Amino acid sequence: MSDFLKHCTPWPEALAGEYRRKGYWRGQTFSALLDERAEQYGERLAVVSGQTRWRYRDLAAEADRLARGFSALGIGPKDRVVVQLPNCAEFFAVIFALFRMGALPVFALPAHRKLEISYFCQHAEAVAYIIAGQHGGFDYRNLASEVKAVSPGLQHVLVLGDAGPFTALHDLPDGTLPAPPEASDVAFFQLSGGSTGTPKLIPRTHDDYIYSLRGSAEICQLSPESVYLCVLPAGHNFALSSPGSLGVFYAGGTVVLSNNSSPDHVFPLIAAERVSVTALVPPLVPVWLDAAASLKPDLSSLKVVQVGGARFNSEMAARLVRELGCTLQQVFGMAEGLVNYTRYDDSDALVLHTQGRPISPDDEICVVDDEDQPLPAGEVGHLLTRGPYTIHGYYRAAEHNARSFTADGFYRTGDLVRQTAEGYLVVEGRAKDQINRGGEKISAEEVEHLLLAHQGVADVAIVAMPDAFLGEKSCAFVIRRDASLRAVELNAYLRKLGIAAYKIPDRIEFADAFPKTGVGKVSKKILRQIIEQRLLVASQSG
Structure with a gap:
């Protein structure tokens, strides 16, 4: 065995054989x-990039x-x-x-x-x-x-x-x-999107990734007439395969590329190229909606807007559908494998309030407690998954693999979810984002979504900060739309919503921007370091 292969964890033979028998893996490179x-x-037109138009x-x-x-x-x-x-x-x-x-x-x-x-x-x-x-x-x-x-x-x-x-x-x-x-060979490496440490390398094979493309293209009803606008980084897993550019190529459609996500740039592009589908991360949605209301662009060709990368606020989701007049598709996935979609014929409740269900009938989903015991439907727990396009190990990361995968090959995603009776997932946050405030557990993402609904808030990230009495308190870093917005107003707003008092942030820090990880996600690790340093300075000066 080569040194390279020693560093890659293969699918167990029994599972690989089953995926081939069921036609998931078809031997195509x-x-x-x-x-x-x-x-x-x-x-047919494959790629549009500025003046470049390749068939x-x-x-x-x-x-x-x-x-x-x-x-x-x-x-x-x-x-x-x-x-x-x-x-x-x-x-x-x-x-x-x-x-x-x-x-x-x-x-x-x-x-x-x-x-x-x-x-x-x-x-x-x-x-x-x-x-x-x-x-x-x-x-x-x-x-x-x-x-x-x-x-x-x-x-x-x-x-x-x-x-x-x-x-x-x-x-x-x-x-x-x-x-x-060979189709069973590793085809490329994606990057893990974790909030701590250097990104891990994710080995994806031709077999497993092309299956995810095929399944995504079918769910998203792509065809040679589909025109996909790629405004997220082309190498990012969401923009590459969910269904992304490669899914569009699988269907024989056209990929339109943009390095600029500004509405001033992309709205004319949508009109000129008759874009039918695009993918956004949640922070871009209010920017596009506000611009659409003032610019009145021709978006008549746009049929589907996908939103993924983070849980999407249900109020903003309803606003997208109402103001753009197109179908919203929520996407929840990871570069390690598992991808979930809401379907085009789903009820409004599922589209607005869930992050979809898996691509494959053989995507195995387990929601477990802190002791890895299965939880009943509707309870929040840790998401574990295994399936025909989810890896069994990172590249050259034995110690990390021991923590991230169970003995029987389930990947510990680090996400906190609950599963509905219909089998759809609702993402409640990340396990590392949970704040233990004197025994009271706070989901940072829950409070973030509430604050995002405030008209004066552009973005928010909530982290734990140390407290001598309670162990941890919560700190909300907020990017304002309105420079006059004050912390007392946000606290009053949360109280008016009727949430438990312990969930109201103990501290609010206003910021112009958030630090990012190497794959473009908000670095809560750095935010925690920032607030710890500020508390330390305050204690020394006091």
Whole structure:
């Protein structure tokens, strides 16, 4: 067994055999998928990115050119390649080129910097790093120089645009392709979205990921007529596969890319390209709704707006449906596997108040208490899952795997959920976000959603802060829409809602922005550190 395979946890043979027998895993690779779509839909539009408009045959041809170039440089099967590109057509050509030759992309995000990229290169033992020369006012070539200096195994830096001292993607030599990968092989690495520590690498196979694409495309009723607007980072799991760009390619539709989520930019794009579906994270929704009310854009082609990445406030969900006049689809998933969707024919209650049900009838869901004992439907507990597209271990993370997976292969998601009688999940928060205030348990996410409904609040994050008497108290970090908003007003607002007094934040701190993790989520770890430091300074000065 190779060193690489030793660091990847395979599915147990019995489960893998069952998934194949049931037709979930069909032995198709991403390279074969693209070739098939190029044959079926060669003249149809696949990707729109600024002035670039590629048909399916164009995408396949560019992926083939790049694969031959990568091979000529000495990049081979199972070699890891960190890919950090913005939302551009070349992103897909690059990853399909790597899929074609059996090399493994590691999906970094544009916001990552030296700490994260160096870790990815070192931990994955990457041989190449692919970047844009400049994007968003940042020079990634300088970053690459810093990363290369501390990553001895990194042999190549490949650049989209002006390459400077490195190798340009548009000027690669021509080589010969190696034998194609097997569908059971690892295809790429996604990044874990945890709120603490450096992101773990998530190995996904061709078999398991393509099944999730197929299931997502069917649930989302995608077709060759579907036009998907990608405004979230293209390499993020939500934007890639739920159903995301790859799900749209699976269906033969068109992906429209934007690096700007501002309504001023995307509304004209929706009208011009007749976008039918897009995906947003909750903070973008009120921005889009407010802009739509004032700009009166032509959004007549937009049929579905997906919202995921965090639990979506039910009042904002109702407002989206009412004001945009389109279908809302809630999405709750994770890069490790499990994805849940509300369905288009679900009742309003399910769409507005749940985060959906799983893709597969063989997605196993367990909601357990702190001792791993199953809880009855309707009770809040820890979500454990196992299924045909959920991993059984992170890459090179034995100690973390021992904590994150049960002995029989269930993944501990870290989410607190309750399951309805219909089998739908309602996300109540993260286990780490639970605040124990003198024995009274507070779900941070519950209070966050209440505060988000206040018209003066743009965003909020609640964390625990130390208290000598109660052990923990709660602190709400709030980003205001209205600069005159005061903490006393928010406390009065919460009291008026009738929530238990212990749930009202003990302290409110106003902020201009929140610190983020490497995958773009709010870093509650840093917020906890901030409030602890402020309390320490206050105690010393007092």
